[in-house]
Amino acid sequence: MRPTLTLIAASTLLLATACTTTPLPPQTIGQCNAEPASWAIGRAPDQNLIDDVLRDTGSRDVRVLEPGMAATMDYRADRVNIDVNDRGAITGIRCG
Structure with a gap:
């Protein structure tokens, strides 16, 4: 009789875990990827x-950052920064 009780308990546990849902990963819509x-x-x-x-x-x-320009230091995953030199050419593209 003991193996039957173990089998029932295992079946109940298996059914209970099959009914749970796993959370979906957070969406990345609007998340910056500077590489592309x-x-x-240079432009x-x-x-x-x-x-x-x-x-x-x-x-x-988006924000265009010129030399000496004041800018907040907060990091935002949905923002791209365009760094520009004193001649007006883009020197870097980075997220934040």
Whole structure:
């Protein structure tokens, strides 16, 4: 009679775990990936280029950072930063 009780308990446990759901991974919509926009380095950041960088990186927000410009230090996964030198050419594209 003992093996039957063990079998019932194991079956009940198996059914209980089969009914639970696992959480879905967080969505990455709007999360920045700077690599696809590396083509823009060396160019001037006009509005069309900025729009293309925003699209290519998958970001929701963009900011163009010039030398000496004040900027917050908070990291945002949905923002792309376009670093520009004093001649107006893009020197880097990075997330944050």
